Amino acid sequence: MEKHTKQCGRFLLAFFLCLFLGGCALPWENSQEMPITMPTDMARAEMETPAAIPVDVYWDATVSMQGYTTLAAGNVYRTLPDLLGDIGDSMGNVQFFRFGAEVMPLGGREYRKFSDASTYTELITAVHNAVDTADPNHLSVIVTDLFESDSDWSNVTKKLKDKYFAHHLSVAVIGIKNSFHGDIFDVGLNAQKYFYNSNDDPARFRPFYLILMGPEKKILEFIDLWKERQTIPNETQYLLLTENLTEGANDFTQLVVSEGIQNLYSNESLGIRDKRIKEFGINDQSAPAVLPVRFDYQPLFGTCPLDMDHLKTAVQAFSLSENGEWEPLDTNDDPKVEVSRSSDAPDSWNVTLTFQPEQTIKPDAMNFIHVSVFPDAKGYRLPDWVRAWNMPNVDVAPDQFDGSKTVNLLHVMESLKSTALAASHPALVNMNIIIDER
């Protein structure tokens, strides 16, 4: 009996030793979470924006704005101080400024006087000073008729480029047609003054503009609140200039990897928290890797319409150096990207990345591949309303002057659009891939 108990004990001991040794032999942890940041050039707007943001309103107080305050019918403009105050307060904390040649902060509820014609006393309009003063960490709103002294809008767009577009921030223009009765100054090449009366005819209403500058999400939030609280049905148009062209950002937060993937497997061993980046592993270094993804083109509200026949693609590869910097890799033009319309749905598109790992990927290193699909200058077009609201500068003769249009609007918007295209690189798709070959 005692012998059997001993044997039984030995057996159990051996069994548990077996489990213990087997357990020890296998690695305990699979994931090694580490912070991954995109290469600086590839980084897009931050995924997270603060819940509340200070809102600064810069109001053009030049005399040419007086005419918006005078008629009672169809007058959004007179409700604007309270409307902007309410929206600003609901988004964070609102601060009003007036500007002509200089920018001056307004205290208390002084901003409500913008409903009164007597407030508009400035003679020079310097929108560029308002842009200079604006804090890029705030949402800034410029109320203006888009007149700039000396017609120096290229100076304004340069400042917008340096301060906003180059830092993944956005600019939007809301155009609102409003009743108008008053003088319009410095029109055309001879800087003439015209009297204009729209009466209460909406077709003759004269546009004024809100230029919004700040994080894309906050601009869209502002536009939503604006649309929600805008009770007077005046014609209103929108233009959003931002690095993202689609409703849901077409990075790996939205992209769907479709059938036909070859030699690449999904991996999350790095525990990358940035959902715009996806980690993959390569199964066979000598075989081609193919990554097909599908995306739905749903234009973001207010963005420039795209000509989908004028899309371009770009691929860049980087490897992580020992000092933690992403260094560009010479891929010998290996990675190829193809864009094609999907047969699944009318607005569905396929993007397929193909590369030879041996040519594109650096062995024993962390690799980053960035693929973008973007419109070229011809494919990134201004919305039709801009042309409809535009009056070319050279055509302004007394008998041709039309106060329901904005002199040089097309030129100003083209300038803004070109600046956004050059600095923000608006893209339809941004695929950010990490391949850890260490």
Next chain:
Amino acid sequence: MNRSTRTIAQILGILLLTAVLSLFAYYIGSSFGKSIIIGTPIAFNDWQAHYKKLVYATGATGGTISLLWYLLARFGMKVHTSYDVGKRTLWGSLGGLMLIACVALPYAFANADATLKMGASIPLLFVALYAVIGYWIGSLFMTPAAYKYTPLGAEKIRASWGRK
């Protein structure tokens, strides 16, 4: 080396062999897993974490069966007459059990766990490692002297290695 020391050494040998085979099963199986999950939304590290549990289970089963054969041969079976020598049916049954475990466990785990997508390469790997190397080849060299010719082919292999 006296009998007790040899017994302990052989038990430890079986355990060590099982542990080493489990390591091979984990790493080789992981490399198979990379191709198994291509085209699925399953992340490799997730698959690998679930696969590790399968390796634990199969390793424990394989180790237990190998050890069971050794312990039965060493302590459970007695040779009283010359007819008592040779328990190939028992050895073969345990080997068959091992084969079934190597094939059934992967599919049973995969059936219960959607993340553990299975391919035929994994059961084949387990058969090669646990059944062929762990049980069969292991038993050729780590079977107590009384039954050393019981495992299939033991006589020929021991002879070719110059052992009796």
